[in-house]
Amino acid sequence: MSTATGTQTMTFIQAVNDALSIMLEENSNVILMGEDIGKNGGVFRATDGLQERFGEKRVMDTPLSEAGFIGAAIGMAVNGFIPVTEIQFLGFIYPAYEQIMTHASRLRMRTMGHFSVPMVIRAPYGAGVRAPEIHCDSTEALFTHMPGIKVVCPSSPGDAKGLLIAAIEDPDPVLFLEPMRCYRSVREEVPDRKYTIEIGKGKKLIEGCDVTLLTWGAMVPPAIKAAEEMKEKGISCEVIDLRTLYPLDRDIIAESVQKTGRTIIVHEAHGTGGVGNDIMSIINDTSFLYQKAPAERVTGFDAPVPYFGFEDHYLPNARRIVHAIEKVIRF
Numbered sequence: 001m002s003t004a005t006g007t008q009t010m011t012f013i014q015a016v017n018d019a020l021s022i023m024l025e026e027n028s029n030v031i032l033m034g035e036d037i038g039k040n041g042g043v044f045r046a047t048d049g050l051q052e053r054f055g056e057k058r059v060m061d062t063p064l065s066e067a068g069f070i071g072a073a074i075g076m077a078v079n080g081f082i083p084v085t086e087i088q089f090l091g092f093i094y095p096a097y098e099q100i101m102t103h104a105s106r107l108r109m110r111t112m113g114h115f116s117v118p119m120v121i122r123a124p125y126g127a128g129v130r131a132p133e134i135h136c137d138s139t140e141a142l143f144t145h146m147p148g149i150k151v152v153c154p155s156s157p158g159d160a161k162g163l164l165i166a167a168i169e170d171p172d173p174v175l176f177l178e179p180m181r182c183y184r185s186v187r188e189e190v191p192d193r194k195y196t197i198e199i200g201k202g203k204k205l206i207e208g209c210d211v212t213l214l215t216w217g218a219m220v221p222p223a224i225k226a227a228e229e230m231k232e233k234g235i236s237c238e239v240i241d242l243r244t245l246y247p248l249d250r251d252i253i254a255e256s257v258q259k260t261g262r263t264i265i266v267h268e269a270h271g272t273g274g275v276g277n278d279i280m281s282i283i284n285d286t287s288f289l290y291q292k293a294p295a296e297r298v299t300g301f302d303a304p305v306p307y308f309g310f311e312d313h314y315l316p317n318a319r320r321i322v323h324a325i326e327k328v329i330r331f
Helices: 012-026 050-054 066-078 094-104 157-169 217-232 250-260 275-290 308-314 318-330
Strands: 007-010 030-034 059-061 082-086 120-125 150-152 174-179 188-191 203-206 211-215 237-241 244-246 263-270 296-300
Touching: 007 012, 012 030, 012 050, 012 082, 012 157, 030 066, 050 059, 066 082, 066 094, 120 157, 150 157, 157 174, 157 188, 174 217, 203 217, 211 217, 211 250, 211 318, 217 237, 217 263, 217 318, 237 250, 250 275, 263 275, 263 318, 275 296, 296 318
Parallel strands: 030 059, 030 082, 082 120, 120 174, 150 174, 211 237, 211 263, 263 296
Antiparallel strands: 007 188, 150 244, 203 237
């Protein structure tokens, strides 16, 4: 529904569709590619109606070969197109890992800047939606390890639209992670015009002075819930949505943790090798002497995401976050 202020009430998935529509309309070099994204509108309907509007040459259904269509997209990007590809679930991206890490992320360096790879890889990810094995992985850290590819993860409709447009306009490859639990869980007013949000910049959601909560994606709602519970106990929590996982926003991290002196990092990925470890390094490098307690992490466990009955036990929740907050307060 449009409003007089030039906004529309959108879900996350509607904001993604709107961003794609705007960029397809504006730039004839933007091409959408993926499995079932055309006639069916994608597994989550993120591309619903776009093939009918822009045609099969702009919104292309691909064979069931992630390595194949990601490789093709890299070649198209080098030759002037801006492909926006969809991986149905992040857990399906592994066959394309070699193409992404060997070619997409390295071509600018390999050609000494003569070529770049302006492409976006959209990937729904995360647990909590009762999907089968391989559909719920949160393996973003596999991609933050390689310079040359940016990793973005919005948590709200407004951020999803602005960051996706920014990703499409970026001259280098961007992995655009879309937390499935956020797709239709919330609606908010989103500008109905084109706008961008700078990649690499976090967002302060709640101002606080006692504890910093650093998180992203589907972990933002439980972090906010935990902060609200602690507020009733007289503890003021600052909640920051990092939004970009590579490059991380060092400034917003350092500013907040230096102010509060206590930090909780929340992510649903496995604890070992997770992005939270890089955040800990930033805290150590920039703010060690400001800390009143060791930083705590609340993460998924070092096990594959379990089946339906145990999925909720695997995921971080407000209760676990509250326990971590109380631990750093008591230290």
